[in-house]
Amino acid sequence: MSSPTTTVLPLADRLTAAKRASRVLAQATTAQKNRALEAIAVAIVEGADAVIAANERDLVAGREQGISVGLQDRLRLDRGRIDGLAVAVRDVIAIVDPVGQVVRGSNTPDGVKLEQVRVPFGVVGAIYEARPNVTVDIAALAIKSGNAVVLRGGSAAAHSNAVLVGLLRSALESVGLPGDAVQTVDEFGRDGAKQLMNARGLIDVLIPRGSASLIETVVRESTVPVIETGAGVVHVFLDESAELDWAVDIVRNAKVQRPSVCNALETILVHRAAAARVLPAVLGDLREHGVLIHADERASEVFADVVPAVEEDWSTEHMSLELSVRVVDDLDAALEHIDRYSTGHTDAIITNDVVNADRFLAEVDSAVVMVNASTRFTDGAEFGFGAEVGISTQKLHARGPMGLPELTSTKWLVRGSGHTRR
Amino acid sequence: MSSPTTTVLPLADRLTAAKRASRVLAQATTAQKNRALEAIAVAIVEGADAVIAANERDLVAGREQGISVGLQDRLRLDRGRIDGLAVAVRDVIAIVDPVGQVVRGSNTPDGVKLEQVRVPFGVVGAIYEARPNVTVDIAALAIKSGNAVVLRGGSAAAHSNAVLVGLLRSALESVGLPGDAVQTVDEFGRDGAKQLMNARGLIDVLIPRGSASLIETVVRESTVPVIETGAGVVHVFLDESAELDWAVDIVRNAKVQRPSVCNALETILVHRAAAARVLPAVLGDLREHGVLIHADERASEVFADVVPAVEEDWSTEHMSLELSVRVVDDLDAALEHIDRYSTGHTDAIITNDVVNADRFLAEVDSAVVMVNASTRFTDGAEFGFGAEVGISTQKLHARGPMGLPELTSTKWLVRGSGHTRR
Known part of the structure; x- marks a missing residue:
């Protein structure tokens, strides 16, 4: 043939x-x-x-x-x-x-x-x-x-x-x-x-x-x-003011809908003042969907059904029903974590705070930066391109879908x- | 200090x-x-x-x-x-x-x-x-x-x-x-x-x-x-219908105004049916401006005050008051020569023929392709950019000024x- x-x-x-x-x-x-x-x-x-x-x-x-x-x-x-x-x-x-x-x-x-x-x-x-x-x-x-x-x-x-x-x-x-x-x-x-x-x-x-x-x-x-067209160590940061329903829905969608793709969520960062309020529901929902949770110490204090996170987890693209969770002190600490571990693909903040939303959009140096939306939207078809050649994580010529x-x-x-x- | x-x-x-x-x-x-x-x-x-x-x-x-x-x-x-x-x-x-x-x-x-x-x-x-x-x-x-x-x-x-x-x-x-x-x-x-x-x-x-x-x-x-930001082996093709005045003016400007820059002319190609009509004036004018002309045999038949061109000349960026001249059989031969020797910076045609102008614009694979204009226009300031970072000869991210x-x-x-x- x-x-x-x-x-x-x-x-x-x-x-x-x-x-x-x-x-x-x-x-x-x-x-x-x-x-x-x-x-x-x-x-x-x-x-x-x-x-x-x-x-x-x-x-x-x-x-x-x-x-x-x-x-x-x-x-x-x-x-x-x-x-x-x-x-x-x-x-x-x-x-x-x-x-x-x-x-x-x-x-x-x-x-x-x-x-x-x-x-x-x-x-x-x-x-x-x-x-x-x-x-x-x-x-x-x-x-x-x-x-x-x-x-x-x-x-x-x-x-x-x-x-x-x-x-x-x-x-x-x-x-x-x-x-x-x-x-x-x-x-x-x-x-x-x-x-x-x-x-x-x-x-x-x-x-x-x-x-x-x-x-x-x-x-x-x-x-x-x-x-x-790079890997996606994709973050969602649950800010102090994160709407609980949005946090649960977006995290579930970002992690569970199609865990093997590059726009799937890999690491949840959560503001310490929100951890006790949002993590039980967010992580409980993930566990119900069969997600294995690698959590740092502070996260495991408010949600126990986890394995301990190790340094390596923060740079791991699981591409499966596993994810890492870390409690951070504030937006700055979240931005620092993302600066260090993100592959520059997609990172999102769930917040009700306009100033924090704007800072996150401006300061996160990734191809796609989101407020209150699922990271799964980073996709040529979703962006209305009709077809997707790939998702560029470089800065020259093309960036994003x-x-x-x-x-x-x-x-x-x-x-x-x-x-x-x- | x-x-x-x-x-x-x-x-x-x-x-x-x-x-x-x-x-x-x-x-x-x-x-x-x-x-x-x-x-x-x-x-x-x-x-x-x-x-x-x-x-x-x-x-x-x-x-x-x-x-x-x-x-x-x-x-x-x-x-x-x-x-x-x-x-x-x-x-x-x-x-x-x-x-x-x-x-x-x-x-x-x-x-x-x-x-x-x-x-x-x-x-x-x-x-x-x-x-x-x-x-x-x-x-x-x-x-x-x-x-x-x-x-x-x-x-x-x-x-x-x-x-x-x-x-x-x-x-x-x-x-x-x-x-x-x-x-x-x-x-x-x-x-x-x-x-x-x-x-x-x-x-x-x-x-x-x-x-x-x-x-x-x-x-x-x-x-x-x-x-x-690459070198410029820049061509001007004098087509059969080339306006003589334009040919003389554009070639002079492209070669003599600032010979040391990348948008300066290096090789004249001329349609064989135009050689006897245009070369004496075009090359005579260049000689008056002190340009040393490397000419192929057919060009030297109509203008004698030259040195013989050798293969190496066609890929040489003189960056000085020297240039190469070659007589070609037709537009296709000119396009072939440019395809082979151009560095993809700037190439121009002088013609009064709409079909040939359009073919030249479409088929020459260079950052800037011109009809009836001096190659010296390839420049950030001339393009209205206010300042120029350089002239890109690659195809990714940026091309041209x-x-x-x-x-x-x-x-x-x-x-x-x-x-x-x-």
């Missing part, structure tokens, strides 16, 4: 081919790109049998290597998930194409016309692990934003990804766009990732998705600019009529 | 101190920051004698080491240049403060309020060489945009920079802002640059300014995100009233 053209080219040639194809994608109209996405949605559903067969080979190999049940689940593609992928691709059709948007413009005093317009990056590289759905997701987003994409999806999903990439390439070609706009470097193993990270001039931006250690490696080793515009750059168009500079 | 606090702290402590100070700068009001800039303008003029004495030591050391006359000129600070620096600092007072600007905002369907606002990066690192004026320029821009700054200005200007940094720090303190917001790591030599490049979490963004090799080193070695907003990041402020995600 895998297209023959995906396997014959050595790595450097694939990058060059992607670069060449990116020039075509960059000039493609929105209508052309949408036709490609529709063809992809059709192709992955029609090719579902082949995808599932390849995926089964990955799963068998994974089980032989003893990968965890959670990892097996992430790796699995069944008919339902493939249908879901096709729906996600069709959702991208509905998103506004950012390419060509005029960001700003003006005339110089002498009448030279300046326009800053959105253009595709060119070639987007993606490095991820054991998530074949990302292959389709990121390719769809890249294509809609006029970019070619080079994928390194990891050995655990290599068979699944090879079939999916073949389908993506054929779908592009079926609408007259270059199949070379989607490339995989999976067969080259670790060397493939290394070469992607050093392909300055061929890859314009690299997006790592996966474990903290994968992201850290890419950030450290890549000479290609990276958009870091990224939509399609974050997969573009800009360029300046300057129009004169013989103008020279004075 | 150098403030004692600039020399006692070891490097890591300076970075930590800068980070701490950045929190204060981030919350400073525009009025406070403007008072600091006024104090800086006053301080460098009042301290001019000390600056000039230190600069003289740098110049003597430089001459002993046999640095070029051009480098000596870049290094020199006299009273006129110091006055000019003070004027530049006061110009920054007049620029709009980007911090706190609302970039966009909306409400979710359930009424959660989302606002994306501009915030300072935090700590900006600058690595540059033998340009003490950059010390003041970049510090003023950083302060106005609410950032702390860590400077590595190179050994050649170490004495000048030490005195300037002392003045900057005192000026900040005189208006109640932390002097620690300006740090130098010059005394630590190459190790200082290395540590800056690896100070993830302490330095938020690194801006190298200087030679291509300096920038290349920083891009390759830095794990801190870099904004690349950078103003103050490019020295900021954003964060999302989310306000609910007990909202949880469905």
